[in-house]
Amino acid sequence: MHIHFTDPEERRVGAHVRRAPVAYSAIAVVIATGAVACGGSDSGSSGGSGAAAGAKQTVNVTITSKACTPDVSTIPSGPTIFKVVNKGADAVTEAELVDGDTIIGEKENITPGLSGTFSLNVKAGKYQLYCPGADTEKVDFTVTQAAGSAPAATHSAEVTTALTTATTGYATYVRQQVADLVTSTGALVTAVKAGDLDRAATLYAAPRLAYERIEPVAESFGDLDPAIDARIDDAPDAASWTGFHRLEKAIFADRSLAGTGPIADKLNTDVGKLNTLVAKTTFQPAQIANGATTLLDEVGKTKITGEEERYSKLDLVDIQGNVEGANKAFTLLEPALKSLDPKLASTVRTRFTAMDKALAPYKEGTGYVSYDKVTQDQRRGLSQAVDALAEPLSQVAGVVVS
């Protein structure tokens, strides 16, 4: 998934291009089906899902150049509509509900005079309303546990234990991958700053693999993923384009590292930030499952087409990273899923095996063939294997959700 949220073209036409991040938090986004069906203005967040019975409450949020102000600062947990009105702040056009660095819900492109809504099923906790560009960007927002709404455990003790093992296992995996990312990015940055083109070309693939294994986690931290992984199409202009693909272009297309020192330094810093953030991130079983599906959606959206690594032609490395990350997530959930829905567990496992088989012919040495060697028919075959896997995988979250 690539986040396009700073593309001025898309802002002007008001297209909703920024997919809400997978909600790696204790809160789930309400499916917007109903609202869309009756012409509502919900932002259509689709990253996660969650619901509780009962009518929605409404929080009115007013944007001014000074701050964004909710009409109430404390609400009970449950389905909530955030109605955002811009009372004439040119510099502030969006409001987000955030938990630390994680975006829970948001409404963008609210220019002066406009209003919009987003819907959430908010769980108890301490949050902030964040309006980038305001004098006071963040104000506290508290959600208390609604009476009688404490979620009851629905899984057996055995399954609950298996799911706990999965969540701690996934946190460990993410931290390990990001630690590897820090190391391999550091080596790449050193080569870039030394002006060693050939060495930089050799070292480019390793951090890509690590990053692609856990990309949806990075995407949950707002601006970090675009800073690290934006393609040129995602950047507002070439001058503010940063991250791996900016270096990729210099290394593989321009064949010149002139002026890339600051880009390399920033990448190192951003990867370091990611490392700090994942150290305290926790995961829910459904989030791990949805993250796995998101990884495969990534493959279908920008990798099969060859857009992702257009200069280095290393798209198959990214695809491998996405598939491995999804496989790890599923493998951790598999023991619980085998108890809960053995047929689904078996189907997904079979499809992962088929996916690996589909990738196998393109292996070359320790990596993969250059993606420009993969024909249109072969790309279609890979895409079909991804779809065949992602469809049953998308059903796992609803089974393991607690």
Place this chain on the structure above:
Amino acid sequence: MAEQVALSRRRALFGAAGLAGAGVVAATAAGCSDDSSSATAAAPRGVVPFHGAQQAGITTDAQDRLAFAAFDVSAGVSRDQLRELLVGWTAAAARMAAGQAVADDAAAPHSPPRDTGEAIGLTAGNLTITFGVGPSLFDGRFGLAGRRPAALADIPPLPGDNLDPLRSRGDLCVQACADDPQVAFHAVRNLRRLAQGTAVLRWFQLGFGRTSTTSSGQDTPRNLMGFKDGTNNVKREDTASLDKHVWVGADGDQAWMRGGTYVVTRRIRMLLESWDRDFLLDQEQVFGRTKASGAPLGAAEEFDPVPLTAKGADGEPVIPADAHIRLAAASTNGGATILRRGYSYTDGVNQETGQLDAGLFFIAFQRDPRTGFLPIQRRLAASDALNEYIVHTSSAVFAIPPGVRDPKDFWASSLFTA
């Protein structure tokens, strides 16, 4: 309008959820929907029965919209898995034909909805979903080689073909026809989704307007060249002709196909820019009909007999020797008769030429393409005046098994059991 129909899809999706377990999705829908109570009174309208001796969508009054898809069964899929797909497809198709969602989605906010949802609140729109199997299904992967009917022969290359292999052939086909394009698209999309991992979409053609009539109660529509073509189609009221020319009888070589038929599809691109520059008299001589009234040249009314033997003052035939209407007529093809059920299509602009990519998605049903479509098309391909303005860009043939008898039966069950 939608809310007066008994089988509203929205109701099928959300109505059963109840209040207690409804969750936010259902609550939101209920909060803004207007069909909570009025959806029970009237009898279903626009519902074509799905079950029967023959599949619907063949002699059914031609609906306005088409979504036609061909699938290939994925590598490694077993015969049992193929059978399981067809069982699932049939159940889903029966529901959709009745105007229902593909499955009753209980409120499950953490799972993707099983129905994709774009037909919620729409009527069934006379939806028919017709299933067929292509020659390649009998290649040995599923132990069906001995079940291949002789009539299911590959369509050989024909003069004037310019076929795109990726738009041609296929292991399986689904023809969805409805009066609402979204209903037809929804049907194919959901069947495709159910097939993930078992079969892949090979090609997919939308048609936006019927070009044929299949009952005497329907007016003859015009094709994109502006002409009434297909006036003399086989009509559903003419059961004797249907039995003779369309339905496979007891004399077929494969018992499982009795009561079935065969479909040939051809994507026929019309060179509309050239056609629009042709003068009216020539256009009329190409078809052999008057453009305004649809009457055969030399006749007064659309349904008058075609005066194939009449000659003008100059001694030349009134209907030119190479006119489309003459070459396609049964009487000049040894009686070969097919049931046409085609649709106008467009796929936008041909990026190579900047010209319209539009024309006719030709669909014809017959009891044996070797004595139906093939001799007619051979003759047309050799000398039809229309050839100057058309290119055949895809070709496929499928065996259409008999109807699904009841809810326990499934598409092509006789192929697996008989």
